[in-house]
Amino acid sequence: MTSRTVLVLVSCLLSVITGWVVARGGGARQTARERPLIGLSMDTLKEERWQVDRDLFIERAAALGADVVVQSANSDDTRQLTDVQSLITQGVDALVIIPHNGAAMARAVELAHQAGIPVLSYDRLITGADLDLYITFDNEAVGEQQAQFLADRIKAGSKLKLVRIYGSKTDNNAVLFKRGQDRVLEPLIAQGKVEVLFEDWAADWKPENAKKIMNAAITRAGQGIDAVLASNDGTAGGAIQALIEEGLAGKVMVTGQDADLAACQRIVRGTQTMTIYKPIAELANRAADAAVKLARGRPLIARDGINNGSAEVPTILLDITAVTRENLRETVVADGFRAEADVYGAESP
Numbered sequence: 001m002t003s004r005t006v007l008v009l010v011s012c013l014l015s016v017i018t019g020w021v022v023a024r025g026g027g028a029r030q031t032a033r034e035r036p037l038i039g040l041s042m043d044t045l046k047e048e049r050w051q052v053d054r055d056l057f058i059e060r061a062a063a064l065g066a067d068v069v070v071q072s073a074n075s076d077d078t079r080q081l082t083d084v085q086s087l088i089t090q091g092v093d094a095l096v097i098i099p100h101n102g103a104a105m106a107r108a109v110e111l112a113h114q115a116g117i118p119v120l121s122y123d124r125l126i127t128g129a130d131l132d133l134y135i136t137f138d139n140e141a142v143g144e145q146q147a148q149f150l151a152d153r154i155k156a157g158s159k160l161k162l163v164r165i166y167g168s169k170t171d172n173n174a175v176l177f178k179r180g181q182d183r184v185l186e187p188l189i190a191q192g193k194v195e196v197l198f199e200d201w202a203a204d205w206k207p208e209n210a211k212k213i214m215n216a217a218i219t220r221a222g223q224g225i226d227a228v229l230a231s232n233d234g235t236a237g238g239a240i241q242a243l244i245e246e247g248l249a250g251k252v253m254v255t256g257q258d259a260d261l262a263a264c265q266r267i268v269r270g271t272q273t274m275t276i277y278k279p280i281a282e283l284a285n286r287a288a289d290a291a292v293k294l295a296r297g298r299p300l301i302a303r304d305g306i307n308n309g310s311a312e313v314p315t316i317l318l319d320i321t322a323v324t325r326e327n328l329r330e331t332v333v334a335d336g337f338r339a340e341a342d343v344y345g346a347e348s349p
């Protein structure tokens with residue numbers, strides 16, 4: 001019996017006993033290097049959050065004795081595929097992909113697997129491919145908490161007039177955020193407690209596209225907007241810019257996600273109402289741990305599994321927290337994710 005056969009048998013046994021899904025590990029190719037080399041293919045580095053992800057991931061991998069080569073595709077699918085091909089040519093032992101387009105990157109997984117390289121989908125799911133591992137936050141819960149925050153603030157006897165700004169259509173997460181939001185909003189819409197005045201998808205999650213959506217919403221609805229359900233802090237920032245220009249900032253509730261520094265500052269100032277804090281350090285650390293294990297050909301255990309249209313992908317889901325002005329200090333600041341002085345600036349006690 002080969003060691004690979006033993007691994008598969010142990011995996012099956014564990015799955016039966018625990019119900020957990022067991023990731024395959026190193027594939028056909030075993031690293032000959034002392035220090036494993038991990039390829040990190042990123043959609044973009046233009047948003048604040050992804051720079052944090054990159055830095056924390058590299059730091060953890062280095063602490064585990066691994067090196068990381070990073071490529072960023074600038075929201076371009078063709079470029080991201082070329083990036084992955086270049087990482088494969090450089091002989092990486094494991095690939096970590098943050099896809100711009102979850103469906104388009106199925107091809108990248110295929111190419112990596114042909115070269116015997118395991119692939120971890122980071123934060124965003126690659127669909128239609130037999131992935132080795134997916135690690136992310138509970139994305140539907142993100143959408144639910146954003147919508148619930150607004151639902152809890154509907155005044156008795158009145159209807160909440162809402163603008164909805166979704167993320168990038170090519171990002172599976174954007175679909176999941178919307179699904180979570182819908183779960184909360186649909187019954188309220190049916191009961192006449194919420195009315196959606198305007199809704200659209202912000203291409204590539206770009207703040208300037210969110211601003212255009214908000215401008216169009218204001219043109220259509222005038223001043224009668226109570227809240228903007230923006231799917232992340234970048235799009236919230238774009239929407240708030242439009243609100244500022246109309247003298248409406250601070251008068252309209254705005255949601256977000258990521259606890260970006262700029263968003264935390266807006267929450268303090270009162271132009272943004274909430275964000276979702278996702279502990280990126282946990283994501284980056286767990287992903288680096290997993291990537292190094294995959295690179296070394298070691299097995300991994302994931303508690304959850306998500307069907308991505310092609311396979312039941314072993315999945316690690318991390319928790320999130322809703323953040324307002326009331327709990328900013330006890331969450332984002334206490335966790336060391338943001339420095340008090342940065343968030344509060346001159347208002348810092």
Ligand code: BGC
Nearest residue numbers: 047123124171173205232258
């Ligand atoms: C991430 C969000 C991020 C968005 C835009 C999503 O896939 O989960 O945290 O704000 O992409 O980059």
